[in-house]
Every structure is written in structure tokens, then in C-alpha cells.
Amino acid sequence: MSPTSVRLRRAAMVALLTGTLVAPCTAGAAPASVPSAPAAGTPGPSPSGPDVRPLSPDVTRQLDASVRRVMREAKVPGVTVGIWTPGQRGYVRSFGVADKETGRRMTPDLYTRIGSETKTFTVTALLQLVDRGKVRLDDPIGRYVEGVPNGDRITLRQLAGMRSGLFNYSEDDDFFAALTSDPQRSFTPRQLLDYAFRHPVLFQPGQKFSYCNTNLILLGLVVEKESGQRLGDYLKQHILDPAGMKDTLLPKGSAFPTPHAQGYTDQTANGEVAETAGWNPSWGWAAGAMVSTLEDLRIWAPTVATGELPDGRRMISPATQRQRLVTPATPIPGAGYGLGIFDVQGWIGHNGSLPGYESLTIYLPATRTTLVVLLNTDIDHDDEEPSTLFGQAITEIISPRHVFDLPAAPAAR
Template sequence: MGRTRIAALLCGTALLTTGLTTGIATGATTGVQAAGPATAVRSGVHVPGTAAAATRAGAPAPAEPPPCVNSPLPYSGQAADVVRIAEQARKQLDLAAVLLRVTVDGKELVTAGLGESMAGVPAAPAQHFRAGSVADAVMGTALLRLVDEGRVRLDDPVSRWLPDLPHAHRITLRMLASSTSGLVDYATDPAFLAAREDDPFRQWTSEELVARATSRPLLYPPGANWSRSRANSVILGSALERITGTRLDVLLRQRVLDPLGMRETRSAATPEIPSPVLHAYTSQDESYEDSTYWNPSWTTAPGAVLTTDICDLARSAAGIGSGKLLSSRSRAQLLDPGTVGLGGPTSTCSASVCLKNTKATHYGAGVLVLDDWVLQNPSFSGYSAVQAYLPADRLAVAVATTEGRRTPGGNTAELVMGRLAEVLAPGRAPAPAVSGAGALGPDRPGVG
């Protein structure tokens, strides 16, 4: 099993949305544009005055970020190459929209919106979209900050805070963050898939999601293998709330989002997305639908269901990938919490589920490490995105895409990012993200 498979398992949505996302074209049905900011989970949109407290000791609060807009024309040099390649990929992959931002050492190289959000509405960098598994990277960093403060240890059993959870005495915080608990992934259960297909607007509770995972036997003894399970994220979110006594949405803002200047990244209790909105489309039952407001409550823990814009996604790539909020010891744990060398098929876990983690391609504490890149790659309900950071070059690449009628399956943002990386870091593009949809393949059973 190669690096393509582990990256694929982490991100795609093709099987979860039944038909591969094949989205928008002129004349497709469109949804109603969100009128204003999303209603935050338990009212926790923004906590004034927390940025300074959340940064590492002695560090000043970050300045208010500038507006997220297209870079000034005309593009030149590498910026022109990036936009040209992205536009070529948009046309070749029949993408409705591509949003991108590239920064080097925190300085903007280029920001651009290409294509359309809806028919007649140009795609723009300030438009918000769903962040999916970026929340795993945020939660992993929040956990490691608590480790740095001596509040917890990675090897503490979850039973300290969630004593009634099945297997809690055997599952540790490390296992939840690194997806090595052995819990079944409820999102690949046929009954769950059918329920989502029947009603994509359904509001799921964390209790429902965890029950679906814990009602089935563990795939392997906790810590003995690796497999993607969204139950890990849901349970980790609950544990973080119990550890700190703070709502998860507020905790993530205090510990990660505000310190990284991610003002446009929000958590909501409803499927609403703050305006302006990047619309997503998907095909299901042979029809093209606006999937923008399909309910994402099943994807992760309440309070970590995030929306963002492309500028914040680039900030997340650089801030989390560099480990700037962490001690050197915790950054090492972020990149390898013991997963390198772990994993592989067993008699109770197939080769498509239990995957081998290698030094070149492995999962960390909420991040995916591909060669020298640190990334996350969400893809579900018509949205695809990737945040990627190359530490040696201090290079951050953020891409978000929505799909057209003839878009191939897989995470198309990752495909675009791979083509950009070939220009931005010649010879060092992450292996799964290379030109051509076939590189990622259609067998991507999951969501980011």
C-alpha cells in the first residue's frame, strides 16, 4: 500500500455522497446565499481579548489581517505561473471554481479566485467554504499546547474524562489524535451512508456518531495499527472540553485560531456558512444539486465544524505546519506521534482500511506528512481543499475547489496543489498530488 492510498483514505468523498461530486454549471439549481455570519456553537463566535492570552508566553497578539482579495494585476513571475497553471487545471478538470493562496515566509506570493461560485457570480478569495478535516489539525495542535502546559499527557487514558465511553481505559489521547484507537469509522457504514443519502440535511449528534462506532468491535487493539475513523475526532473534541472546562469552539479559537490570525474561520451549530459563500454542487440520484448547505454535523466534533476562507487556510497551513505555537518536543509529536512504521492489513482489518505508515507518508497528530510536506486535505459534499506547508522553504499553499459536471473523482484541490508545487518547489511536489486525476484514483472511501 503506497502513499497514494493513505492520502486517499484521509480525504475523498466519492463513496460517501454516492455519486462523485460533479457540481455546478450554468443552469444548475442554486441555494440561497447566507445573509450573515454563522450562528456560532453555543454563541461562541469570537471571544474578545483572547488572542494575547492564547499566544505563547510573551508573544504579542497578531495584527488584524488584511482583506482577503485577489492579488493586484498584472501577475508576473511565479505568481503568473501559479495562476496560469491553476486556470489550466480548472479547465482540464472541469472545476466550477478554484481559490488559491501561496505565501512564502508569511508573505503573499499570490491570491486568486478563478471560475464561478454560482452561475454569473465570480469566485473570490473572501468566499467561505467548509474546512472539514482541517479541524483535526487544529484539535491536534490544541491538544499539544495543553501537553506543553503540563495539563495532560498524550498517553493519558480517555477514561479520566469520559469514563463511560467503551474501551476508554485502553484508548489514550495520543491514539485519538493519531487515529490509532481501533474504533470503526462510522462514516463508511452502509446504514450510515444510506441515512445520509436519504437526508443530507439531518443534524447528527455526537452521541449518535460515537454509538455507531462503539457498537461494533474494535478493528485492532488500541495503538496497534492505523485506520481512519471520524469517531476519534468526535471523542477528542469531547475530551478537550472536559479537560479544559471550555466549550470546544471557544477553546479552538483561544488556543489556535486567534493566535494564528484566523479571524474568518468559524464554528457553527447549523449548516449556515458566513457570507460571502463559495457554493458547492454535487450529483446524487442522477441529479445536480446545490450541496452548499448539506449538514456537516457528522464530520467531526460539535464546535469543530469549521468554515474558512482561502487566506485563513494558508495561515493554518503555515501556522500548524511550522509548529509555531508548540515547543520543539510537541512539534515532533505533531509530525510523528509514533505512527511511522505502524499499520497494515490484518485478519480483522483489510488493506483498504488499515494502512501502513512510512517515514515518507504517514499520519501525525491531526496532520498528514507526505515527503517533506505537512498538510490536511478535506473533501466532502462538493467541496475539496488542501492546506500544505513545506517547512524548509517556509512555503504555504492553500487551494479550494468546487466541481463541475464532468469533474473526475477524488480531491481535485490536491491535484491542483500538486501541479502548483511542481513549479513552486521543483522536484519536491508531494507524491499523491501529481498531474492527472488518476493519480489519486476513485477509491477514496471517506471525507476530510
């Protein structure tokens, strides 16, 4: 796949859940089986100085100006940014409008759809089942779900690490037509898998990195099968409630708590911009349907990056968390992907994107700094996702030794 015009016909939905960690299936990458692969977050030559600059009034003014510049250039209606480092002044700002028609302002308390950040929760659930002895990361997916191509060879680890070789259902033409013809339509996990499994595998398991939403649908089914609970119920009981994340959920259907921003997308059948707050995200399910808030994502960033709950209890055992954070290289320079989590120049976390909304939740262990960016559009600017533009602009100011630079790959979009 190449030009942006093509993605509107075939691959529009690839960008919705992938963030920008999509790689062409022909691109080479360090295989997951090579534990010595360098952590992609290890920066090369970089400016001297602290890992994170204190948020002085001058730095705050620079941030305000930079965020406004990106908004103007990328035509972003509204964005909220939160930055926190223990022992330092925090930064929480909202800019622009939540609704272009009414002029309602963007505010930090709004619910938002978080797209592929959902993957971090689904994989966390899987890793908890590993800790409980319910599953093993090197089990074949065929042990839990029937009918998976190469199901006797693809492991749960390869699914979580985006190295399965399965076809991404969101690239299927019929799926795209079904979704864009009726954005309120509900999809079941099995329907999503049917779109994927009609295609041959792209490569043998473990050979390379290829971002694929099909992987997470399968892992969601594993969590349900081995826990005996619906995925949303499991996440609430075992992850969200223990972390104190009272405003995060995997909704049923198109449920969207209020207040929330209106979303704006050009990921439509005709390429025209549409409002998306009422669209049904069920097609993303375990790969991208969750809803959250700025404050909850502030909690989640260090929790998922360390495996430790805010009260000091373990969410994931240290041994399992270490496996999660092995991030073999991807075809994107400076970016590695572990088990449902990335490392970009030392920032650990995930981004998310689906029609009308983008998010970025990342954590810098060196200084325990959290950065969260939430916006109400997914419309690219010069083949770059706006959440990446914000992430880069902000980190160039606050952490010049660790600049979040996750370039879009138009050939993979």
C-alpha cells in the same frame, strides 16, 4: 470496499472528511510505537535546483495555465490558489465561478468549509491541554469518555495519529441513509459515536494506520471535558484569536458566513449532483465542520506546522510540537501521518473535503512556503480528488523536488 459505485451506497461519507489519507483497514503500515519510522516526507531522488522556484512572470503564467487545465479536465466550477514565500512575490488567483446558476465569480475573499482541516485545530487544542498538564497523550480514552470499545487501551495519541482501530462512523449504512435523506439534519457527538460503536473494532490499538473520523469526535469531547468549554469557544479563545484568525470558526448548525461559494457534490442518496451551501456539517463536528478563508489559512499553515503564533509566542511547546511531527509511514508511499497532521514529500499540513467543498493547506519548512487551495466541488475525477490534482500540478511547477502527490485509493473509498 472497492468500486466508486460502492462508496455512494456505503462509504460516501468516508471521502468527505478524510481527504485522501484513507487506508484500507487491512493495509499494513509502520506502527505508531516505532519512533524510528522514516519521515514519509523525506524525498527520494529528485531534480536538482531550489526547493521552491521564485514566482517570476514566466512561472506565474505556467501556474495559471496548469490551474486552468486541471479545472477543465476535472470540471471544477471555481478554485482559489494562494502561494507565499517570505521575501518573494506572492501568487493569489481565483478562477471560474462561485455559483454556476448566477455566474458569480470565484474571489479570494470567500468563506469556505474546510472539512478535515478541522482535525488540525482539534488536535492543537488537545496538545495545548497536554502542555497545561490537563491530559497526557498516553492516557486511555476511557478515562475521559465512557463506553468506548477498547477504551482502556486506546490512547489519546493513537486517536490523534489514526491508529486506534475504531470503526469509522461515516462508513455506517444507517448513518449514510440518515444524512443523505435529510442533509439539514443536526447530529450530536454521541449520536455519531453510537453509529461507530455498534461495530466491532477493526484491529488492536497501534497495529496500523486507518483514517477514522470517530477518533476526532472523541478528542473533541476530551477537549470539552478537560477545558470546561464548548469546543468552538475553546478554539476561538485559545487558538483562533491568538493567531489573528478572525474569519475562522466552528459553526453551530448550518451557519455559513457570507460571502461564500455554492458547493457542488455527487455525494447524495441517488448520486445526482446537488448544491450544498445550506447543508448542515454538524455530522463532522470536531473532525470536519469548520469554516475559514484563504487569508486565515495562510496564517494557519506556518502556525500549525511550527507550533508558533504569528507574534512569536508559542501555541504549542517545542517538546509537544516535536511529538506532533513524528509522522510514521502510512500505506500511501511518501505520506506520513503524525498527530492530526501529515507530511507529504516535505509538505506539512492537511487537506479537507466534505459535500461541495475541498481545501488544501500545506507548508514547506525548507523555504517557509505556504500553499492554500480552495474549491467548490468534491466530485472526483478519475478516482482522484480535485484538491490533490491541484496540489500536484502546482507543486510540480513551484517545488519539483517536493511534489505533493497524495493518490486516492479507490479500494479505501
